[in-house]
Amino acid sequence: MALSREQIAQRVAQELQDGYYVNLGIGIPTLVANFVPEDIEVMLQSENGLLGMGQFPTEEEIDADLINAGKQTVTMATGASIFDSAESFAMIRGGHVDLTVLGAFEVDVNGNIASYMIPGKLIKGMGGAMDLVAGADNIIVTMTHASKHGKSKLLTNCSLPLTGKGCIKKVLTDLAFIEIKNGQFHLLERAPGVTVEEIIKLTQGELVVPDVVPEMQF
Amino acid sequence: MAGFNKVVNSYEEAMAGLTDNMTVIAGGFGLCGIPENLIAEINRKGTKGLTLVSNNCGVDDFGLGVLLPNRQIKKIIASYVGENAEFERQMMSGELEVELTPQGTLAEKMRAGGAGIPAFYTATGVGTPVAEGKDERQFNGRNYILEEAITGDFAIVKAWKADKYGNLVFRKTARNFNPMAAMAGKITVVEVEEIVEPGELDPDQIHTPGIYVNRLIQGTFEKRIEQRTTRPSGE
Numbered sequence: 001m002a003l004s005r006e007q008i009a010q011r012v013a014q015e016l017q018d019g020y021y022v023n024l025g026i027g028i029p030t031l032v033a034n035f036v037p038e039d040i041e042v043m044l045q046s047e048n049g050l051l052g053m054g055q056f057p058t059e060e061e062i063d064a065d066l067i068n069a070g071k072q073t074v075t076m077a078t079g080a081s082i083f084d085s086a087e088s089f090a091m092i093r094g095g096h097v098d099l100t101v102l103g104a105f106e107v108d109v110n111g112n113i114a115s116y117m118i119p120g121k122l123i124k125g126m127g128g129a130m131d132l133v134a135g136a137d138n139i140i141v142t143m144t145h146a147s148k149h150g151k152s153k154l155l156t157n158c159s160l161p162l163t164g165k166g167c168i169k170k171v172l173t174d175l176a177f178i179e180i181k182n183g184q185f186h187l188l189e190r191a192p193g194v195t196v197e198e199i200i201k202l203t204q205g206e207l208v209v210p211d212v213v214p215e216m217q218f
Numbered sequence: 219m220a221g222f223n224k225v226v227n228s229y230e231e232a233m234a235g236l237t238d239n240m241t242v243i244a245g246g247f248g249l250c251g252i253p254e255n256l257i258a259e260i261n262r263k264g265t266k267g268l269t270l271v272s273n274n275c276g277v278d279d280f281g282l283g284v285l286l287p288n289r290q291i292k293k294i295i296a297s298y299v300g301e302n303a304e305f306e307r308q309m310m311s312g313e314l315e316v317e318l319t320p321q322g323t324l325a326e327k328m329r330a331g332g333a334g335i336p337a338f339y340t341a342t343g344v345g346t347p348v349a350e351g352k353d354e355r356q357f358n359g360r361n362y363i364l365e366e367a368i369t370g371d372f373a374i375v376k377a378w379k380a381d382k383y384g385n386l387v388f389r390k391t392a393r394n395f396n397p398m399a400a401m402a403g404k405i406t407v408v409e410v411e412e413i414v415e416p417g418e419l420d421p422d423q424i425h426t427p428g429i430y431v432n433r434l435i436q437g438t439f440e441k442r443i444e445q446r447t448t449r450p451s452g453e
Contacts, residue, residue, distance in 0.1 A: 047322075048391050056449040058451045064392075065390040065391060067247070067248065067391055070445065072445040073443060073445065082391060085247070089323075123316075124299060125297050126318060127320075130323075130346060131321060161347045
């Protein structure tokens with residue numbers, strides 16, 4: 001069965017390592033914070049100027065001056081630091097963040113990502129996404145494998161305006177964990193109960209499938 | 219005003235000299251740390267044809283969004299504008315010119331503008347619509363685009379505390395773009411929650427030195443919250 005949003009986040013959380021500084025995008029990536037293994041420490045970076053983002057505040061703790069990049073009220077973890085936007089993107093662009101997790105509309109076999117604009121329809125802007133994908137070496141994209149109408153989001157060429165070029169190496173969808181290298185998608189894992197055939201059917205770009213594709217473990 | 223004393227006594231005085239078709243840089247992220255009373259004063263003045271530089275454009279009835287219904291904004295340079303129906307309408311109809319700029323590039327454009335650096339190379343936006351028409355160059359085998367600095371005729375800034383000399387301290391994530399905006403204005407106007415005497419702020423704890431600040435005013439703030447998210451007490 002396809003993974004739920006929570007399960008996608010839970011699988012991403014398995015990629016976290018002790019001592020990682022991590023930037024989580026809006027949507028499914030935000031949920032990753034709920035599944036950090038208890039035996040490791042990670043520090044969450046919020047690009048509006050907070051390193052060490054804590055949980056949501058209680059009603060009494062709410063502070064209008066303390067929000068995350070999704071404009072949600074948050075708290076600070078012990079050992080947090082605050083800085084301005086230029087400093088925040090210096091750490092992002094300068095490659096100091098260990099892992100970035102963000103959503104996308106499309107990803108292609110050359111590691112291109114489209115995530116911010118559907119011409120003539122949705123116009124919101126890229127926010128910090130272009131800086132994040134250009135600055136990070138270790139990025140995981142989370143998204144559904146295909147649209148509700150069964151249209152693949154893993155393509156030979158992105159059809160929408162790009163957020164970044166040649167910068168994505170790992171994609172976790174509701175069906176599969178995929179690595180991008182040498183101009184191809186490589187199937188690493190499949191969601192429990194999902195067959196390789198289903199994944200092939202919903203992957204438009206070239207997909208390399210090894211003889212044995214393990215199921216994700218939770 | 220005398221010597222280094224930057225304090226002005228009214229919002230009218232704070233925004234004096236702002237005229238049609240000027241460029242205004244504003245601090246704030248979403249509705250957090252926005253100079254809400256200075257924006258309201260621009261709205262009251264009715265100044266038109268403005269080019270605004272700000273990460274976002276407020277919501278329909280608060281923040282920079284209040285400048286939209288009277289068509290006071292000609293152009294906006296921003297990274298994310300998704301929270302505002304009137305904005306989207308004016309953008310789609312072509313009434314409002316929008317230059318979408320990556321958030322980190324926007325912050326650095328302001329910083330560079332204030333620091334006397336006319337342009338800088340960045341990998342952000344290479345191979346995307348942002349790179350169109352920009353100089354592209356390789357350093358150490360990687361491609362970068364040339365982005366130009368931004369300065370404003372005015373910068374409007376919200377800080378937490380200031381002394382009368384305009385030394386500023388920001389509070390929590392309300393800092394965001396405010397220090398960059400303060401640097402990049404020809405006339406930088408700052409509104410704060412509290413003004414103290416020079417010497418009362420610890421020089422080691424000042425975020426923005428008063429040299430960047432031209433006018434200072436104490437205000438009261440609504441501080442509207444855009445996404446009120448909580449957890450239950452006792453967890």
